[in-house]
Amino acid sequence: MPEGMDPLGARSQFVDIQTLPTWQQLEVDGEHIPQDLSDSLLNQQSFPSPFPFRPDINCKIILFTGDVALLNCTAITNTSNELLNDKNPVSERIHQLAGPELKDELLKLKGCRTGEAKHTKGFNLAARFIIHTVGPKYKAKYRTAAESSLYSCYRNILQLATELSMSSVGLSVLSTAKRGYPLEDATHIAFRTVRRFLEKHGSSIEAVVFAVTDTEEAVYRKLLPLYYPRSEEEERLCLPLVPADIGNSEGEPVVPERQIRITEKPGSLEDDSEEDNLESDLGQVGNHAFARMEGDVDKQRKLILQGHMSEAAMQKQHQRNYNRWLCRARAEDLSDIAALKALYQTGVDMCGRTVMVVVGRNIPVTLIDLEKALLYFIHVMDHIAVKEYVMVYFHTLTGEHNHLDTEFLKNLHDIVDIKFKKNLKAFYFVHPTFRSKVSTWFFTTFSISSMKDKVRYLDNLQQLFTCIRPEQIDIPPFVMEYDARVNRRSQSSGL
Template sequence: MDPLGARSQFVEVQNLPTWDQPQGVQDEVDGENLLMEEDDQLTNQLNSLESPFPFRQDINSKIVLFNGDVALLNCTAIVSTSNETLTDKNPVSDSIHRYSGPELRDELLKLKGCRTGEAKMTEGFNLAARFIIHTVGPKYKAKYRTAAESSLYSCYRNVMQLAKEHAMASVGFCVVSTVKRAYPLEDATHIALRTVRRFLENHGENIEVVVFAVSDVEEPVYRKLMPLYYPRSKKEERIGLPLLPADIGNAEGEPVVPERQIRIAEKPGNLEDDSGDDSLESDLGLVGSHAFARMEGDVDKQRKLILQGQMSEAAQQKQHQRNYNRWLCRARTEDLSDIAALKALYQTGVDLCGRTVMVVVGRNIPVTLIDMEKALLYFIHVMDHITVKEYVMVYFHTLTGEHNHLDTDFLKKLYDIVDAKFKKNLRAFYFVHPTFRSKVSTWFFVTFSVSGLKEKVHHIENLQQLFTCILPEQIDIPPFVLEYDTRVNSPYYTAQSSGL
């Protein structure tokens, strides 16, 4: 506690100037502006183009660039960068440990480490910040640049996701890519700025302030690049347009890997030209353009409506999208903490193809005791940003009782509500430790209730089978599942589980 009358060493973020406040355009930007005004042809060309990062005063008003110690910020949460064992010694983590007190070190031991790209949270203890979000930046090697970019994106994205899930008003970022990890500062800054920008655009309605805390070395780079992603005027937006890098990421800011965009036809010899907007139609052409292939319901009813002029296919798609958006808005505003506490749905690592793995634990879903509509909202809330790219689901049916069996009507409702990306980007559904009853129920469900899912469902009898698709270190398996598998199957898994 500060002595009576002494000024607090902590910094109130509300008193810091936000990025939208007029501070004068820097000399170098003025120079570029004058140069551009001399070239009328170039100026006219840029005026006709739309920037992927347009001037948004509402977003700029949430951004603060702060030259100072992130540990001193009075935010809801501050970010600490460390290594996989959360024991790294660097200027940021050392300062946070110094101000938070010895309790933090004890708390970190309970987390049992953190994988690269992930984010985990602890209390702030003696800090002004209520929480500390710990993340692990990648080690940079030019040979593995793509992997490093994706991991660094995940650091910033997962921090922002945690902030959103816990309804945090303000977040203070350190520079995640430390000197120890050899990540080029300018490259890392591009990823940091655009990831936060995209998150605020898509999901940041309740986040009030994001602070980038930088050092004297880092500040010039941030000041140089921030106008590209957070232009403070239409003129600054036009100036920054030709300076943006070729890879500005996808709609969420995630790095785009060209190799992963190559689509392989399911039948050899079917060569097709990827035509952007027609890609969905081309894909469906391989299996047919009828409603069954499109995973639509009640074909006769839809055709009748179309013939009567009541509802076109485009109108149906828009209606479905509006319905999903309503569910998504509810999911983002309702308190779902009681469902989250069940730990029945969570993100873990990636499978052998690099696709995100989502885990569902059947035994943790007390179907007869919880509000299943809230469970549906929670599923949409967690999965919406996961499903923008390919992913797989692992469902542990292990020791699931009568009160945990999900009703097929609920599953059908969920399948009908979710966005098309949920279905298109789901590459596999691994059903672990199925019973005879569950196999029969699943067969009826994927055969008669929904379409397009049957070939994606794989029944997994033991963990050894699962590990042929997902490495043990890439999936967090509940202890009771490991114990059950060891007891029922071979003791071989004891050795496997020790590495989890």
């Protein structure tokens, strides 16, 4: 601890969010509604609002005027630049209270792209984690791109919080003055993104705290009722003030050109329209899409063999197909699959590569929707697979009802983006049985040969720890108990 830093003194400043009033508890004062507009609306029946009165959501919203670094949320947000070393008041205050270890930890993240979100420990903060994100630089002529990036910031923060089971999040104002984003415009995006996320995916999030300064508070207090009305009357009065542009069902900005491209059906096979017609022919990802996966891939292969589609066109089509799955994965409520804890991110291996864990016993294959399982895998892995990673699969104590069909695995392999396959550097198969080794050998030999050289069979955790340090991997208790029991048995039989 550096000289001059008083941890006890700092801790005494921390704010318990349980003591803060929720948005629903705050009195509806009507100050945000111009009186002439309020009077003229008394007899109107302008329902329904796109943001109806939801007390169950309002009770999760807290408006806090003060320092985000003081909140005892599970995670607070740090707004920074691409190198994660920005000098802005929010970031500097977080660094001051978290201590020097935060700077060292940020170096390991190797930066963060605009719109992304990455997390570190909270160190000396009351918050257990800090979620770091990079807001866009605003220019009027690139407004659409800036809106999309800012939406991604808020969406990725909340998605990361959900994936890591964080119950409360303290959101600083991400659109810093340094980056030139108009505060009111940015606040509309923040409110609608958070609102839509809580509606669709926020069952595990108990509190979202908007932390603002004195100068930002007026804008936040003015716009909050538009997206989080505290009564049906407030909903009715605020409806005329809700912007016409509220994004799609997730709050994401809608690009008109993109809408046209998706909805229009190409009329000829000239020039680049060959791929567009093929896309229409293969169909959009929707109901029963999982059953069509294999057909999509096989159809593309046949077209190549028949000379109707070039290799480049196939790759382009494959990318479009994957992007449709990714868009749907981001839009659907996958909380039931996430609750299984069958796939999660942990630390890094000896080479500094991200470690992903798959727990076989937590996959009730006969009970879950496999299409949703595929969507969840794509959703979680998309940002992981952009750089090198390894997977650890615990086969420990799995039964027949936990084993994924080889056809499912093959289809999964065929549909995921090329980066998934390229950046997967090792697949550690822990506690394999003889039968599972034989099955895996056949599968990797005849179905996905590119995986064969990446599979490593590990009979015990000690072998795993030669690749990944124990403190870098979250191992389910039943796996550790099984490993200890088997090791004792092996040692006894060897005596």
